Amino acid sequence: MLTVGLVGARGHTGKELIAILSRRSDMELVFASSRAMAGEPVSNLAPEARDGLTFEAMGPQDVAARGADAVILALPNGEAAPYVAAIEAAAPGTILVDLSADYRFDGSWAYGLPELYGRERLKGAARISNPGCYATAGQLCVHPVRDLLSGPAHLFGVSGYSGAGTTPSRKNDLEALRDNLMPYSLTGHMHEREMSRHLAHEVRFSPHVAAFFRGITLTAQLNFAAPVTLEALKSRYAEAYGGEKLIRLSDTIPEIRDGQDIPGAVIGGWSVGEGGRNATLVCALDNLLKGAAVQAVQNLALAAGLEELGGIS
Numbered sequence: 001m002l003t004v005g006l007v008g009a010r011g012h013t014g015k016e017l018i019a020i021l022s023r024r025s026d027m028e029l030v031f032a033s034s035r036a037m038a039g040e041p042v043s044n045l046a047p048e049a050r051d052g053l054t055f056e057a058m059g060p061q062d063v064a065a066r067g068a069d070a071v072i073l074a075l076p077n078g079e080a081a082p083y084v085a086a087i088e089a090a091a092p093g094t095i096l097v098d099l100s101a102d103y104r105f106d107g108s109w110a111y112g113l114p115e116l117y118g119r120e121r122l123k124g125a126a127r128i129s130n131p132g133c134y135a136t137a138g139q140l141c142v143h144p145v146r147d148l149l150s151g152p153a154h155l156f157g158v159s160g161y162s163g164a165g166t167t168p169s170r171k172n173d174l175e176a177l178r179d180n181l182m183p184y185s186l187t188g189h190m191h192e193r194e195m196s197r198h199l200a201h202e203v204r205f206s207p208h209v210a211a212f213f214r215g216i217t218l219t220a221q222l223n224f225a226a227p228v229t230l231e232a233l234k235s236r237y238a239e240a241y242g243g244e245k246l247i248r249l250s251d252t253i254p255e256i257r258d259g260q261d262i263p264g265a266v267i268g269g270w271s272v273g274e275g276g277r278n279a280t281l282v283c284a285l286d287n288l289l290k291g292a293a294v295q296a297v298q299n300l301a302l303a304a305g306l307e308e309l310g311g312i313s
């Protein structure tokens with residue numbers, strides 16, 4: 001039994017992680033850290049949690065001292081470092097999975113997107129950075145054809161407001177979002193750099209947030225160096241994802257509802273422009289699942305040599 005501690009457990013992704021971990025017979029959630037809900041039963045937030053598990057307010061030293069086999073960090077961006085440092089000092093063999101963007105540019109951490117960057121390199125990994133929702137959708141769209149591209153891939157993304165976390169901001173303010181679509185960070189979004197780095201191909205990314213709770217769609221506009229047919233394009237995706245249990249290919253254009261509450265991603269709706277020099281496709285996924293919690297548990301299972309999709313599908 002792999003013992004797992006969860007830091008940032010009362011957040012949107014934390015809640016999903018508790019549910020997935022409770023469905024696994026080979027992992028046990030041994031602590032759930034939250035300052036705001038300290039002392040409350042974890043089942044008040046996630047009914048799937050086992051009886052007797054209570055939220056605890058835990059600092060970095062407390063987390064490291066508990067000696068769990070693995071710790072998942074589901075903290076806002078910029079908060080992971082003290083936890084990583086405490087674990088490095090007291091229990092360096094702990095498997096760490098970080099959901100934030102803090103280590104996605106650090107070559108000493110394994111970047112865990114198993115469908116694209118392989119499962120072998122995750123085996124035995126002790127430091128794993130988990131790609132976020134947009135970055136997962138964007139890379140799933142671009143990776144199979146990146147060698148055919150001419151110029152940057154242009155990605156237009158729309159996220160539900162759970163993507164903005166629970167700390168109040170305009171991006172999760174239902175009054176500001178009502179009857180609205182909110183563009184933000186239209187140049188230089190961190191995910192633009194993240195995708196460009198890992199794809200080794202430049203992308204341009206335009207994120208938006210809307211008034212629905214969960215799910216994202218991402219529309220990719222691609223330009224090709226030489227003409228491409230629709231059949232050739234689709235066969236690239238079939239080849240890349242044909243054996244992947246969490247990826248469904250669809251001729252019809254995926255919409256937000258197609259990606260909500262499912263563990264994986266739907267990719268498709270391919271359309272090739274006249275002359276074959278450009279194409280579009282769409283990816284829909286659940287930002288809290290394949291975009292966060294599902295991917296984190298996949299990565300943890302692969303690192304620990306356990307069944308990748310237990311509790312997931």
Ligand SMILES: NC(=O)C1=CN([C@@H]2O[C@H](COP(=O)(O)OP(=O)(O)OC[C@H]3O[C@@H](n4cnc5c(N)ncnc54)[C@H](OP(=O)(O)O)[C@@H]3O)[C@@H](O)[C@H]2O)C=CC1
Pocket residue numbers: 007008009010011012013014033034035036037074075076077079099100101131132133162163164165166167287288291292
């Ligand atoms: N939401 C999404 O769609 C996605 C999020 N991510 C990433 O996952 C991470 C978590 O996101 P999400 O679940 O949405 O975030 P939330 O805002 O919903 O939750 C954050 C959690 O962190 C805790 N927390 C906040 N500040 C601190 C702090 N300074 N020290 C210790 N604990 C703190 C909070 O609990 P408490 O205050 O009670 O201690 C809460 O449990 C983020 O880095 C985000 O970028 C990745 C992919 C998708």
Ligand SMILES: CC(=O)N[C@@H](CCC(=O)OP(=O)(O)O)C(=O)O
Pocket residue numbers: 099100101131132133134135159160161162163164165171191207208209291
């Ligand atoms: C609506 C909203 O604010 N979304 C977040 C993305 C959530 C996500 O993908 O998390 P990571 O930052 O960990 O990748 C954003 O644009 O930063």
